[in-house]
Amino acid sequence: MTVRAGLLLRVALGAALAALLGAGAGAQTPGQDEMNVVDQPGYQPTPEEEQLSGAYEKQEVFFRTTEAPGTIIIDTKGRFLYLVQGNNRALRYGIGVGRDGFTWSGLQKIARKQEWPDWRPPPEMIERQPYLPRFMAGGPGNPLGARAMYLGATVYRIHGTNQPQTIGHAVSSGCFRLVNDDVIDLYDRVPVGTKVIIRQAVAL
Amino acid sequence: MIARRGAALALVGLLSAFVAGCGETPPPTPAIVAPAISTDQLVGKWGFAAYHKDTDRARTAKEAAAQCNRPYVINKGPTGGLMMNLADQKELSELILKAGPDGQTYLGPPGPPGGADDRIVSNVDANSFTTVWVDPDNASRYGTSVYVRCGRR
Numbered sequence: 001m002t003v004r005a006g007l008l009l010r011v012a013l014g015a016a017l018a019a020l021l022g023a024g025a026g027a028q029t030p031g032q033d034e035m036n037v038v039d040q041p042g043y044q045p046t047p048e049e050e051q052l053s054g055a056y057e058k059q060e061v062f063f064r065t066t067e068a069p070g071t072i073i074i075d076t077k078g079r080f081l082y083l084v085q086g087n088n089r090a091l092r093y094g095i096g097v098g099r100d101g102f103t104w105s106g107l108q109k110i111a112r113k114q115e116w117p118d119w120r121p122p123p124e125m126i127e128r129q130p131y132l133p134r135f136m137a138g139g140p141g142n143p144l145g146a147r148a149m150y151l152g153a154t155v156y157r158i159h160g161t162n163q164p165q166t167i168g169h170a171v172s173s174g175c176f177r178l179v180n181d182d183v184i185d186l187y188d189r190v191p192v193g194t195k196v197i198i199r200q201a202v203a204l
Numbered sequence: 205m206i207a208r209r210g211a212a213l214a215l216v217g218l219l220s221a222f223v224a225g226c227g228e229t230p231p232p233t234p235a236i237v238a239p240a241i242s243t244d245q246l247v248g249k250w251g252f253a254a255y256h257k258d259t260d261r262a263r264t265a266k267e268a269a270a271q272c273n274r275p276y277v278i279n280k281g282p283t284g285g286l287m288m289n290l291a292d293q294k295e296l297s298e299l300i301l302k303a304g305p306d307g308q309t310y311l312g313p314p315g316p317p318g319g320a321d322d323r324i325v326s327n328v329d330a331n332s333f334t335t336v337w338v339d340p341d342n343a344s345r346y347g348t349s350v351y352v353r354c355g356r357r
Binding site for chain 2: 040041042043044118123126128129130131133134135136137138139140141
């Protein structure tokens with residue numbers, strides 16, 4: 001068994017973060033596509049791996065909403081993040097979301113933005129993977145990817161990933177992950193203060 | 205004159221036999237060199253952090269020092285080695301320090317220095333040390349690890 005395959009088989013992430021859920025958290029629903037995947041710190045995907053296709057590829061779509069252009073709407077069930085453009089249009093990005101028990105809903109604002117964020121594995125991850133460094137400086141291969149946008153005062157973020165295969169699945173501790181090209185694109189489009197609406201499902 | 209030439213030929217023959225014989229002798233056993241680092245230097249509780257870019261080294265060392273609320277603990281093993289995790293291994297293994305022929309100190313399971321499960325240990329002082337995995341995949345994924353002692357000496 002390769003190291004990578006071994007990593008993928010290991011159980012990932014703990015439950016303590018759920019207790020830290022920020023204001024506005026709502027009902028939880030079971031994940032439809034849970035992926036039992038562990039973080040792979042330092043792993044650098046190939047450009048081919050990072051190239052999404054089909055529904056999860058970034059694209060402009062029809063999107064009917066009363067929210068103002070520039071608003072982010074996250075559909076946790078559909079695994080999409082919409083950036084409202086106006087005129088019933090939105091940019092749609094494929095995302096990975098929280099595993100069963102970690103999906104949440106609410107209203108937040110982007111409180112801070114960070115290029116190449118550092119990564120600190122949560123305590124329960126250190127317990128499961130004691131060989132992990134307690135801090136990993138930001139850069140290629142970092143599990144948080146190329147950019148992070150912090151949601152209000154919560155511990156949650158919209159961030160990149162070094163695991164593009166997790167897009168479309170429920171894997172994280174409640175954060176929302178995009179492939180690095182997409183998170184860089186989104187990061188450049190939205191300022192601090194951007195309204196972020198997290199919903200279990202979005203009606204178009 | 206003839207006697208002197210005969211003596212010279214005998215000496216050449218003797219030398220030839222000696223040189224030929226040298227080519228057939230087994231290579232000398234490499235001297236076992238003690239690693240420059242002692243096991244006791246690495247025992248303790250450590251703040252543990254990693255980086256990939258050298259420009260991040262200084263701040264990573266600071267972050268390591270700040271991680272002593274969840275330290276990486278290195279104890280002595282039953283045979284005098286160091287109880288540590290190998291890459292991606294949850295269970296502890298007893299590792300030993302090994303002096304490499306390249307002058308570097310390796311830390312890994314018993315065996316020749318520089319094995320796939322070894323890491324290179326460097327920048328050792330009383331309160332910190334640095335490691336890099338020998339295996340290229342591990343080195344790429346985990347980068348350079350910095351350990352900073354919790355409770356400085």
